[in-house]
Amino acid sequence: DAGVIQSPRHEVTEMGQEVTLRCKPISGHDYLFWYRQTMMRGLELLIYFNNNVPIDDSGMPEDRFSAKMPNASFSTLKIQPSEPRDSAVYFCATRVRGEQYFGPGTRLTVT
Amino acid sequence: DQQVKQNSPSLSVQEGRISILNCDYTNSMFDYFLWYKKYPAEGPTFLISISSIKDKNEDGRFTVFLNKSAKHLSLHIVPSQPGDSAVYFCAASPSGTYKYIFGTGTRLKVLA
Numbered sequence: 222d223a224g225v226i227q228s229p230r231h232e233v234t235e236m237g238q239e240v241t242l243r244c245k246p247i248s249g250h251d252y253l254f255w256y257r258q259t260m261m262r263g264l265e266l267l268i269y270f271n272n273n274v275p276i277d278d279s280g281m282p283e284d285r286f287s288a289k290m291p292n293a294s295f296s297t298l299k300i301q302p303s304e305p306r307d308s309a310v311y312f313c314a315t316r317v318r319g320e321q322y323f324g325p326g327t328r329l330t331v332t
Numbered sequence: 333d334q335q336v337k338q339n340s341p342s343l344s345v346q347e348g349r350i351s352i353l354n355c356d357y358t359n360s361m362f363d364y365f366l367w368y369k370k371y372p373a374e375g376p377t378f379l380i381s382i383s384s385i386k387d388k389n390e391d392g393r394f395t396v397f398l399n400k401s402a403k404h405l406s407l408h409i410v411p412s413q414p415g416d417s418a419v420y421f422c423a424a425s426p427s428g429t430y431k432y433i434f435g436t437g438t439r440l441k442v443l444a
Contacts, residue, residue: 225375252430254431254432256434260436261436262436263338264421264434264435264437265434266431266432266434269431271430277429312375312376314375316430320366320378322378323376325373325374326373326374
């Protein structure tokens, strides 16, 4: 298995633009998590899904952030409009039993 | 408010010595604790975990200790190797959920 796949690996965009981050979970994993990593706050859980249904979105910082999981093979995290303070590394992780498996992350820079 | 705290942002240890990484938590509803290891440009990878019914769990060179009364856990690496140099994240999971609350990480550097 290729593991959790995230795209793009790097994204540079200007303030105000829409950004879409993508995640392909490990096949068969029924939980999917989106995290954001910053120096100040470490790894923050933004939202997680079970069987494609959002379970807890209490970590989503504001309405500019949205996440979807239209099917078991794909999830997106969208920021619209983006701001410089959104610059961070965004990770997707999945699990079926046991621990969470993380993707390689997307490094987002908003200028 | 940080529910999981790693107060040491960095730690340097000589190869062969013991590395001790510490983590404190505030929420008494946490019942499962984990350590993840992260290399640059990669996602975190699971290292070791412990349930709240235990106070120690060992896996090779890695041992996690849990002190529930102090709301403190620690990761011991013995002996430390240069390949252990990475950022280590402590995480805790509230009872009845699969969500993990992570700390801010400790960067370990093992000197050859």
